[in-house]
Amino acid sequence: MNRADIHFPPKHEPLREDVHALGALMGEILLEQGGEELFELVELDRTAAIRARAGESEARRELAARMRDRPPALARELLRAFSTWFMAVNLAERVHRIRRRRQYLRGSEEPQPGGVEAAIAELKARGLAAAEALELVRTLSIEPVFAPHSTEASRRTLLRQQQRVAHRLLERLDPSLTPNEVRTIWSSIRMELTIAWQTEELPRERLTVADEREQILFYLVEILYRMVPAFYEEIALALEKVYGAKAGTVHVPAILRFGSWAGGDMDGNPDVHAKSIREALARQQQVILGSYVDECQSLAQRLSQSASRVAAAAELTARIEQYMRLLPGARAITPARHDRMPYRVFLAQVGERLRSAYEGRANGYENPGQFRDDVALMASSLRANKGVNAGLFYVERLLRRIDTFGFHLATLDVRQRAHVMHEVVADGFDDPAWLSRSSRERRDRLAEALEKDRGPVTELDALGKRTLAVFDAIMQGRHRYGPEAVGYFIVSDARGADDVLAALLLARWAEAYDKRTGEVALDIAPQFESAQALSECGRTLQELLADPLYRRHLDARGRRQCVLIGYSDSNKETGACASRVIIHQAQHDLAQVLTEAGEHALLFHARGGSIARGGGRVESLVRAAPAGAVDGTLRIREQGATVKQGYGLRPIAMRTLERAFNALALTTAARRRGELPPDSAAHLELAAVLAHSSRAAYRRLVYEQPQFYEYFQAVTPIDVIERMQIGSRPVHRLEGAGLETLLPVPWVFAWSQTRYMLPGWYGAGTGLRAATTKFGLPRLREAYGSWYFLKSLIDDVETMLARADPVRPDHAALGCAAQPVHRPDEPDAGRPARALARPGTRRPRALRGAARERRGHRPGPAEHGLSRVGRGGPRTGSPGMRSSGSRAAEAASRGRGGSAARGLPARVSELDSRDPWRAFRREASWVDWV
Structure with missing residues (x-):
């Protein structure tokens, strides 16, 4: 072409203009920073590539000759020139997406396709009443799970610089700007791009697990923490607009939560272990509590109501007096001039309790429910005392964040390969032939050991002790940070029921169970990855659910079975087309088995980031799923460049979640109303x-x-x-x-x-x-x-x-x-x-x-x-x-x-x-x- x-x-003309302007700006930066020689070198390479792409064979030879025997230092500068330009152009494209969204919201009678309002309007067009639509929304669950990726390691410094450039480009859309203000904005953009040019793009040392954890925390705290309340407000406004409900009367329950694999994914990574799990859980709590403290301080600046001007609820006044006795530190940090400002005084006390929880001191909050009760009390006081338009909006936003992030920020999944666990079992059973035994034989031996509560017959080796320490870390993490802090224990490369039972037995060996009930507080999710495992996953799950001992475990865990569907391995083994067909059939088989068994099914999609690894648009994944595979729940792994592209800016993250909501709501509604026929035999x-x-x-x-x-x-x-x-x-x-x-x-x-x-x-x-x-x-x-x-x-x-x-x-x-x-x-x-x-x-x-x-x-x-x-x-x-x-x-x-x-x-x-x-x-x- x-x-x-x-x-x-x-x-798309505004995008062309932005790219043109950024290209010119990058040319000036290159001249200033690299000199005329580098600039001309880049231009000659660029124009030769243009001619080569147009089909000129001489240009292809010229380009090859130019690149041959180039000194590494010079080649590096050329690569940096083009990668910096691509970064700027990609930012322009994301800003254009935001601009297009604003144009829809501002000037179109029709809602933006794929958005929240479009989904609600479609539900109404299909005949759902307002109460039915709201009930449908209440049953939805969207949970992106962020995973580290070995090909995406953008430094947080550069991510923040890119955010600032994007914000400046968005500021430029203000039609009231003066020419001088526009020049100032471009000067600011030039400054950020120049600093980016002078900053090392990638780390010199291999990233650690802690580095990857901080990378994911960037998106959770700096993007999603800020954006989540707006997502719920968008749903409520859409319901009010489409169904004509009174403003402020629609309450949307918490349907959004987040997960992480950073610090818990042991598959193929020896640097992930019990210590990294404990560190990840502790760090996530530190970050979210710190964010709450900052927000309470911000709220205190806003809620300046004086007791002489407006009353506060008696319950709030009583709580303030209680905390005065309980938290002497709060009195010390509250200025005397605030003593007649009840909300400021109370927020200072709340902040002190948060800091005590952060530092592990006495009188801190023990769980997010206590914190939420205090914030909800403040919201009730504002409603009852003419505060609906005097700060309630910001208090309700904090409540939304508490409901979403709790004290754990994101649920940490733990993953380990089935083969590793079988090695530990073999050592504990003192059975050198264990790995060569059939899956059925291993399953029977594991079931017997579980039934009779048999421990290892020999002292475990270093691998075994390290593995049991992981289960102990999971139990301690749930106890300290709450049940939602640790999610699923994922058995990767699962091929039989014995792989799941092995994890259950190791948890018992680690004594990671309730001493009163004997319940192992572990939700085990087999991950089927290879083409063969996916083809046989229905039968494998049926065999697992038929085991009486595992059924008792599942009953104790709320009869909810999660299955992880891997996309990348089968794609590498069989190619994109065959892999997609295999996965489609696997979803059908799993949904059928779980439905027949009466279990609450959750299919967790561990898709790759790009299409070439089984990834793609979330809405395509949901809409293409077989009937029965999607029923109100979407748990999906996000990793690599897709995280940066889908969540790198708050408006883009909002659009990403909107599209997920749209696809999930409409597909779930169609399934529950019997409008999704099964795949035809001919197809x-x-x-x-x-x-x-x-x-x-x-x-x-x-x-x-x-x-x-x-x-x-x-x-x-x-x-x-x-x-x-x-x-x-x-x-x-x-x-x-x-x-x-x-x-x-x-x-x-x-x-x-x-x-x-x-x-x-x-x-x-x-x-x-x-x-x-x-x-x-x-x-x-x-x-x-x-x-x-x-x-x-x-x-x-x-x-x-x-x-x-x-x-x-x-x-x-x-x-x-x-x-x-x-x-x-x-x-x-x-x-x-x-x-x-x-x-x-x-x-x-x-x-x-x-x-x-x-x-x-x-x-x-x-x-x-x-x-x-x-x-x-x-x-x-x-x-x-x-x-x-x-x-x-x-x-x-x-x-x-x-x-x-x-x-x-x-x-x-x-x-x-x-x-x-x-x-x-x-x-x-x-x-x-x-």
Whole structure:
């Protein structure tokens, strides 16, 4: 696709203007900070890339020659120039999203699609009365769970700088600004971008678990803590507007909460253990109590009511007198001039109790309920004494935050691999053959040990003691910080009922149970990850629920069973299409088993961040789920760049949660009213063919070609990623360095750097071709139009192809010694002339019809560069997928992928008929042909 073919509607013109202005500003900063030589170097590279992308072969050779043998220090400066520009452009795009939202709210009669008001209006259109709609909202639960990510390590310093730049860009939208004020805003933006240029982008040392925890706390405290009350206000206002309720009469219960894996995810990370769990829980409480103290001080500044002017509730006055006796420290910090200001006096006392809880002193709050009672008493006093418009709004906002964050801030999940727990059990049973025994045999032995309360027969080794300490930390954490402080104990890579029973037995060995009732206060969630485990998860869960002992445990825990569905591993094993079909069927099987067993089902989606790792839009995940898999609850893992993109600014975070609410509310309503039919047999048959053929093509390339991993090492910067200091977890799950042990995150990240985006689309063409051959194009079109699952799958493949690099790689530039072999007799016969020659040049028009405005290249960045006039600029990189300082620069100086120095054996050219790129080209062609 040529830039000349890209057209943007007028509504995106402000974004083009912002990108143009930021490009010009970045050019000035580059001149000032890097000098004329660096500026000209960047411009020459940029213009050569533009010509190369337009199809000029001479420009491609020129660009390759320019990059060859470049000193690492210079390459690093060039990388920094483009990454800083991409950061600024991405901010402009997010500001544009905020601008578009404000335009909807200000000037449109219709609510913004995908928002809260649109959902409430749709509920009314479907015939729900106001009481029914409110009751539906009361039953919803939305819980994003933030997880550390090994490819996203933006420093909090730079995140705050980006926030300030975004705020300045938003200030510029004020039409009342004077020219001098506009110049001041641009000067401020220039200052922040210059400071960012002078700041190291990534840490020099590998991130620790504590670093990752603080990264997530940034989003929880600086974004979501501030935004949560507005989310509830949006729902209440929508209900009032759509149903005509009296303002202020609608109360929306707490439906939003948050989770975290930082400090609790032991899977593949030896630095996570009992100590990190205790530290995470303590740190989260410190942060949230500190936020409450700050808010109480702010409220005290606002609520200046004098007793001589307005009365306060008698209960509040009595509570103040009680705290005067209980908290002598509060009297000391309350100025004498405030003694006739009841709310200020009371808030000082509340703040003192919070500080006592923070420091572990006497008379502090023991739980968030006590704190909430005090704040609610203040709210009641304001309502009863003409304070509805005199500060009640801010007190109610604090109540919303208490209901959402409690004293724990976010629920900490703990995760451990099933294999590790079986190693401990084997040691405790003194059974060297334990790991080789069948799942059924292990299950029976574990059930017997649980029933007879048998402990280990030998003293556990270091791994065993370390593992039991984790269960003790969980029990102590719940006791000290509240039952909501610790969430699920996740058994990753679960394959049988014995994996769950092993966790239950280890908890008993650790004596992590109620001594009076014998109940193990542990909610165990098996995580099914591999393609095989997902295919068999229904039967596995059925077997687990049939165990009488586990059913008794589940009854004691409220008969609520959570199951974690992994997306990334199956995607790496089978390709995007097959993985999605497998996961869809797994959701159906799990929901059916849990419903038949009479348990409260909770499917926890551990999706990847990007489409290439099984991620994508939340609303697509909810709407594409099989009937019965979504019933008012959405618990979803958020990680990596998706956290930054979806929660980096408060208005963007608001929109992210609005879209989740919209999809969950409408899908739940449709299910409960019987409006969601089950998947038809014809659709499932089509999906099965698509999955089978796409999986075969994907595995034929990735796993059945002996030289493929060597090819992968040659054409991607995986060697650089292995050395990057941006995550606490290793690149490989186990010791070794092969494709089988490579974690999905670096697998996808490496392909993203090449712009192939292979994990997100490879195999789709073969699958679609097979489905079309067997069922015909009309039936495929019908399924695309009537089955949202297939529509979202094909749309995501299309998105990946649009993002893939449309320029055929030059094998010499990639570091491949082998030269491609072109044969005219490749099986292209019968394909339309418009078939793709490479990824990203066309969309599957036969299925898509008219191209959607939101598809294809995003507006703005491709139009403007770093030059002073801001014209022309390739999207040669992926925002959020930045290289790592001097290591990436070193790789860039050697050539793309960093492998030119070591070369590549000629036999790699045998991949896919002696041309590795031919397979990629064919897959994209078949997608377009269908």
